[in-house]
Amino acid sequence: VNQDTKVAxxxxxxxxxxxxxxxxxxxxxxxxxxxxxxxxxxxPEHTLVDCVVVDVHLPMMDGLQLQAEIKRVxxxxxxxxxxxxxxxxxxxxxxxxxxxxxxxxxxxxxVLLESxxxxxxxxxxxxAAQAKRVDxxxxxxxxxxxxxxxxxxxxxxxxxxxxxxxxxxxxxTIKTHRGHVMEKMCAGSLAELVQxxxxxxxxxxxx
Amino acid sequence: MPARLxxxxxxxxxxxxxxxxxxxxxxxxxxxxFEALLDEMSTAMARxxxxxxxGAIERWLREIVLALDIDRSTVWERASADADFVGTHWxxxxxxxxxxxxxxxxxxxxxxxxxxxxxxxxxxxxPDELPKEIEIRRFVKxxxxxxxxxxxxEVGGSIVGAMSFGKFRGPxxxxxxxxxxxxxxxxxxxxxLDRKRTVLQALKLQEEVTLAARRSTMGELAASIAHELNQPxxxxxxxxxxxxxxxxxxxxxxxETAAALNDIVEDTKRAGDIIRRVRALxxxxxxxxxxxxxxxxxxxxxxxxxxxxxxRKVSLRIxxxxxxxxxxxxxxxxxxxxxxxxxxxxxxxxxxDARRREVxxxxxxxxxxxxxxxxxxxxxxxxxxxxxxxxxxxxxTKPHGxxxxxxxxxxxxxxxxxxxxxxxxxxxxxxxTFTLPASRERQxxxxxxx
Numbered sequence: 001v002n003q004d005t006k007v008a009x010x011x012x013x014x015x016x017x018x019x020x021x022x023x024x025x026x027x028x029x030x031x032x033x034x035x036x037x038x039x040x041x042x043x044p045e046h047t048l049v050d051c052v053v054v055d056v057h058l059p060m061m062d063g064l065q066l067q068a069e070i071k072r073v074x075x076x077x078x079x080x081x082x083x084x085x086x087x088x089x090x091x092x093x094x095x096x097x098x099x100x101x102x103x104x105x106x107x108x109x110x111v112l113l114e115s116x117x118x119x120x121x122x123x124x125x126x127x128a129a130q131a132k133r134v135d136x137x138x139x140x141x142x143x144x145x146x147x148x149x150x151x152x153x154x155x156x157x158x159x160x161x162x163x164x165x166x167x168x169x170x171x172x173t174i175k176t177h178r179g180h181v182m183e184k185m186c187a188g189s190l191a192e193l194v195q196x197x198x199x200x201x202x203x204x205x206x207x
Numbered sequence: 208m209p210a211r212l213x214x215x216x217x218x219x220x221x222x223x224x225x226x227x228x229x230x231x232x233x234x235x236x237x238x239x240x241f242e243a244l245l246d247e248m249s250t251a252m253a254r255x256x257x258x259x260x261x262g263a264i265e266r267w268l269r270e271i272v273l274a275l276d277i278d279r280s281t282v283w284e285r286a287s288a289d290a291d292f293v294g295t296h297w298x299x300x301x302x303x304x305x306x307x308x309x310x311x312x313x314x315x316x317x318x319x320x321x322x323x324x325x326x327x328x329x330x331x332x333x334p335d336e337l338p339k340e341i342e343i344r345r346f347v348k349x350x351x352x353x354x355x356x357x358x359x360x361e362v363g364g365s366i367v368g369a370m371s372f373g374k375f376r377g378p379x380x381x382x383x384x385x386x387x388x389x390x391x392x393x394x395x396x397x398x399x400l401d402r403k404r405t406v407l408q409a410l411k412l413q414e415e416v417t418l419a420a421r422r423s424t425m426g427e428l429a430a431s432i433a434h435e436l437n438q439p440x441x442x443x444x445x446x447x448x449x450x451x452x453x454x455x456x457x458x459x460x461x462x463e464t465a466a467a468l469n470d471i472v473e474d475t476k477r478a479g480d481i482i483r484r485v486r487a488l489x490x491x492x493x494x495x496x497x498x499x500x501x502x503x504x505x506x507x508x509x510x511x512x513x514x515x516x517x518x519r520k521v522s523l524r525i526x527x528x529x530x531x532x533x534x535x536x537x538x539x540x541x542x543x544x545x546x547x548x549x550x551x552x553x554x555x556x557x558x559x560d561a562r563r564r565e566v567x568x569x570x571x572x573x574x575x576x577x578x579x580x581x582x583x584x585x586x587x588x589x590x591x592x593x594x595x596x597x598x599x600x601x602x603x604t605k606p607h608g609x610x611x612x613x614x615x616x617x618x619x620x621x622x623x624x625x626x627x628x629x630x631x632x633x634x635x636x637x638x639x640t641f642t643l644p645a646s647r648e649r650q651x652x653x654x655x656x657x
Contacts, residue, residue: 012517013438015474019445022467026452057434057517084434084441085518105441109448 002028005120006048010034010066011055011082016105020053020082027113037061037069047074051100051119053112056083056090064090067097076126078119082107129199136196142184150177154190155197238384244274245391252399257406260399261296268298271392275372275385278303279352282360282396283312283323283369292320292369303375304350312369316343319357323369329357330386333378354379356389360397367404370396413618420615421543425488427550431514435481439474446471484511487539496537498646501570501578502527504538508545508568519553521564528571532645534578540619541643547612548582548639554605555586555637563635572645577625581640588631597629616641 007029011017014035021031032049034040037058052070056063063081070077081094081102091102100122101115143151146167153163160178164171187193248267255263268280279299283292294310312320318340322329331337332354334347347353352373360368370393425432446467453460453467484507505525516523534541545568552566563585573579589597596602598617613629620627620641627641 013442015470015477016438016442016445018470019442019449019467019474022449022463023445026449057514059517059522062520082441084437084514085430105437106444107441109444 002117003030005050005117006030006032006045007116007120008032008034008040008046008049008052010037010040010052010058010063012036012058013055016055023109023112024053024116029116037063037066040066041069041073046077049074049077050123051078051080051116053080053082053116056081056087056094056102057085064093064097067094067099071097076123076130078122078126080112080115080119082112133199136185136200139185140200143181147177147181147184150174151181151185151193151197154178154181155194238388241274241388244270245388245395248392249395252395255399257403257410260403264296264396264399265298267396268296271372272298272300275388277372277379278375279306279371279373281306281310281371281373282400283310283371284400285366285368288365292323295368299373303373306350314342315346316340319343323357323359324366326359326361326366328359328386329355330381331355332380353377354381356381356386358386358389358393360393360400362397362401367397368400416611417540417543417615417619420547420611421488421539424543424546424550424612425485428511428515428546431512431518432481432485434514434518435511436478439478439481442474443471443478446474481510488542490539496535498533499536499538499541500533501531501541501580501643504541505545505568505570505580508542508549511542511546512549515550515553516566519557519564521553521556521566523549524565524567526567526569528569531570531572531578534623534643535646536623536643537619541623544616544619544641545580545582547616548641551612551639552582552584552586552637555584555588557586558605559585559587561585561587561635573642576645577642578645579640579642581638583632583636583638585636588635589629589637594631598627 007024009017009020009024009031011020011033012035017033017035021033024031032043032045034043037054038061040046040052041061054063054066058066061069063083067079070079078100079094079098080100081091082105083090083102084105094102100119101111103111103115140148140151149167150163153166154160158166160171160174164174167174181187182193185193185196187196248270252260252263252267264282268282272278272280279297281294281297284295285292292312294306297306299306312323318338319329334344334351334353337343337347352371352375354374354377355371357369357371359366360370370389372389450464450467453464488511505527509523509525512523549566549568556564556566565585567581567583569581569583571579571581590604593602593604598613600611600614602613617627620643624644625642627639629637629639631637
């Protein structure tokens with residue numbers, strides 16, 4: 001499983017970085033190392049990474065700042081923090097902002113590998129969800145304005161009759177629009193359509 | 208408390224080159240000559256630096272013994288008001304009996320000790336005049352003079368020691384005129400010992416303050432030092448785990464394993480270096496002065512401060528001019544100075560919550576004979592209310608500051624023959640600058656590391 005997982009290590013201490021890369025590589029991960037937060041952010045491969053192992057105390061842009069930047073630019077990427085200080089307060093902030101783990105150096109081997117695996121898994125899930133969302137948005141845009149109105153209303157629980165009344169068109173026409181909606185959104189059932197609406201974050205027009 | 212006698216013992220004086228062309232083999236006989244000798248001794252003792260007083264005393268004991276045509280003279284000291292007399296200096300002709308290595312007043316004679324404490328002289332022309340006390344009879348029989356004068360040494364109303372003048376083989380009379388001269392000798396010695404004690408106490412106190420300041424600095428740095436140690440330890444653990452896995456696979460990656468082992472060796476050394484540096488700063492007292500390269504000194508300080516700078520989000524820059532002359536100094540003390548100033552700079556930046564967070568340490572040469580170290584920060588500058596009193600004790604603007612750091616720093620700088628000053632920068636922050644005299648000695652390559 002590890003072979004398909006790409007892990008980045010952001011650590012300014014050269015020897016520590018080399019050691020972490022070696023440790024992760026020996027466990028089968030694909031690895032890439034960066035000496036600073038800026039190096040990571042500017043590297044083209046940062047979008048392909050599944051998990052980033054970050055030293056909290058980096059010069060210039062520190063670990064928490066990098067976390068904010070990652071959230072902004074590549075939100076699916078998960079972060080495992082490591083620290084040489086027992087700085088609990090930083091750890092609390094990092095975890096609240098969605099870090100997978102906050103580990104103290106020297107880090108236990110199995111704990112690190114487990115965290116990275118968990119982080120990578122999370123990233124993959126997030127990436128899949130994101131891909132799905134992008135796809136849904138693309139399909140949503142394929143619909144006409146009227147079809148979108150119908151989509152919005154039926155996914156917020158209205159019956160065809162109610163939708164027709166609200167939009168001022170016949171129930172029969174609604175049925176036709178509804179067929180197009182199901183087709184364009186590739187939905188097999190109303191339940192599926194409702195789920196898609198939730199992902200797209202579309203709120204009922206009447207609420 | 209028995210004390211070990213200094214190595215410079217009985218016969219050393221004979222082997223030493225004569226200081227002056229004074230005819231010591233033919234002792235001065237007239238009282239005028241002896242007065243002249245006392246004058247010279249008094250001047251020499253008063254001029255001797257504190258750390259040379261012991262040597263000077265032993266040299267002059269020899270002169271006195273020869274001038275008075277006696278055989279041995281001994282100085283006894285008491286470490287405190289309730290301590291015993293302990294023999295600390297003496298000189299004797301080569302043919303007088305060896306003295307015990309450790310001389311303790313009450314062991315030699317409780318009776319004589321009591322006499323000294325009462326401020327009375329002990330004078331005898333032959334052993335028969337001694338009381339029947341076992342100890343003193345035994346001592347005189349084994350090592351002792353057949354005629355002797357022992358005088359209490361008094362400083363400011365308390366008995367700080369005693370001084371003995373002994374004649375061996377045969378009786379000798381001690382006319383009041385001679386005893387008066389011996390008293391003068393005793394006074395000169397007593398005041399020299401007093402001066403030595405005062406200076407040593409002051410030095411010791413200063414050393415204690417310096418050490419306390421150093422320890423508190425290191426206390427401040429404790430978190431950074433732990434972090435600094437955790438780096439190599441973490442790397443070692445990671446490498447070891449990697450090696451374990453690499454060797455357990457089907458085809459062990461030997462080249463990578465070797466590389467990992469090399470890194471482990473390097474990181475172990477690195478951890479050792481950190482511990483050595485820290486231990487050096489915690490060490491009691493001071494390291495001996497030697498020829499130092501300030502650039503190398505700064506590199507070591509930077510290593511101690513690197514983590515602290517990252518933790519405090521301060522960019523710490525070190526700029527050392529090329530080809531700086533070496534300085535003569537105590538490496539640990541000078542490190543302490545730079546540490547103090549840089550940590551102050553960090554504190555000032557933290558207090559100002561400054562947006563620009565920079566500390567620049569520069570070393571340059573000025574006017575051939577000075578090496579100047581400056582620490583410039585972007586903190587809040589020097590509070591005008593303390594500007595004139597920066598280096599006074601207990602002056603601080605830090606919430607938990609002791610107000611000793613700059614005082615200690617200045618005393619170290621002054622102890623090295625330099626000067627220190629501090630001022631606010633026109634563009635914010637402060638700069639502290641100290642100078643050290645450039646050493647004329649050529650630097651030996653190993654001194655910075657020794």
